[in-house]
Amino acid sequence: MNRKQLVKILRKNGYKATPQRLAIFELILSSKEHPTAEEIHNEVSKKFPSMSLSTVYQVLHLLQDLGQIMELKFRGQSSRFETNTTPHLNLICPGCGKIEDYNSNTIVKFWSKLENEFDFEALSQRIDGYRYCDVCKK
Amino acid sequence: MNRKQLVKILRKNGYKATPQRLAIFELILSSKEHPTAEEIHNEVSKKFPSMSLSTVYQVLHLLQDLGQIMELKFRGQSSRFETNTTPHLNLICPGCGKIEDYNSNTIVKFWSKLENEFDFEALSQRIDGYRYCDVCKK
DNA sequence: TTTTAACTAATAATCATTATTATCTAAAAA
DNA sequence: TTTTTAGATAATAATGATTATTAGTTAAAA
Incomplete structure (x- = not known):
């Protein structure tokens, strides 16, 4: 999966390929760890200083609904996200x-x-x- | 797993076998669904009307730490609990x-x-x- | 039976997540 | 290219499940 493929998937489903969406997806994709929403926000904010945490959450939901990322929830922690959607x-x-x-x-x-x-x-x-x-x- | 075995496990680990703990465990054990903390509280309250929701949470944590129940967390829902700890x-x-x-x-x-x-x-x-x-x- | 460390119940506090809404923009249409 | 507008973002407020706190209670060891 890469940026171009995500653009296709977004448009095919009637969503806009905004720079925020692409940046958030690429951050998770390139992250070896499984980042939390806040960690994603911190990182992506470096490129997009006005990025809102609520946007991060909205994008994460959208990417989940499109089956492009997986959310892992644990007790007492923020959710962590990964792009590896094949069985592992x-x-x-x-x-x-x-x-x-x-x-x-x-x-x-x-x-x-x-x-x-x-x-x-x-x-x-x-x-x-x-x-x-x-x-x-x- | 049954009531007696749980009593043993609790005592072995230095915890008291209180009626609240046993009731909560047995409720999950007998439940075909995977109940939430609130559902457990509602059910167990029938027998123990003074049971507090915070007690339910504390007992759920203890049972998890003892490896006797599993917590399943999902987006936008309360956690659900199950006693089936074998791979399934x-x-x-x-x-x-x-x-x-x-x-x-x-x-x-x-x-x-x-x-x-x-x-x-x-x-x-x-x-x-x-x-x-x-x-x-x- | 007594003792006490551990437990419960009630309540308050927390904080990750979601909802709301005014403003902005991707991208289709002219 | 410019216009149009449905859809998106950013800022903020609200929510609600869960956790923390603590005074009173109890299981169970001595």
Whole structure:
């Protein structure tokens, strides 16, 4: 997925390809971490100083509705967002909240097997494992 | 898992086995739906009229920390809770928010394979698929 | 039975998220 | 290119689920 593809998707669905939308999407796309709305706002504000936090939230909702990003909610934390929409594993530390992404063919194959077994077609999915990271293990 | 086992787990970890804790756990256990804190409060209040909503939240946190329940958070909704802590599939409708549990040996086997492949041991896990239910599909 | 650390209930406080609305702009049409 | 306007943004206020606080209560060990 890239900027041009997102422009297409937005227009196809009757939405404008505004610089704010593109900037927010590209920030999440290029982020190795899974940023929160506030972190996204801080970063994108560097290029667009007048960017409002409420715009960030609105854009995040739109991108979710279009299936381009995934929201991960956790207790006591702001939501985190990612653009990896293919089936993959999120390994999450209950201590520090860090999320690591793991992709593998095993997971992709498992997911289609599951869709087959239970006869559904997912718009999106979420596979989380919770375990303490090396730092928090101590 | 049953009442007696929970009493053991609580005491082993230095917590008191209070009637409130047992009632809340049993309510979630017996609930086919995935109740919210408020729904739990409403139900348990029938037996314990003085039960406070804040007690419900505190007990829910404790049970989570003990690995006995799982919290499922979604956008624009209160968290939902379940006692099924073995690897299973939650099929969730983005329209009405309904959650259906599906258990299968395929999933349990997949999960241990995954732990093996990525060398971790999960305290808990979450496998969600999002798709419109038959009612909301229209 | 007594003791006390732990727990509950009531209430207040928090803060991430959502709602509202005046202003602005992407992009289609002239 | 200019005009038009539906749709978008920015600023602010409002919401509400969750968390914090604390005085009074109780499970359970001694």
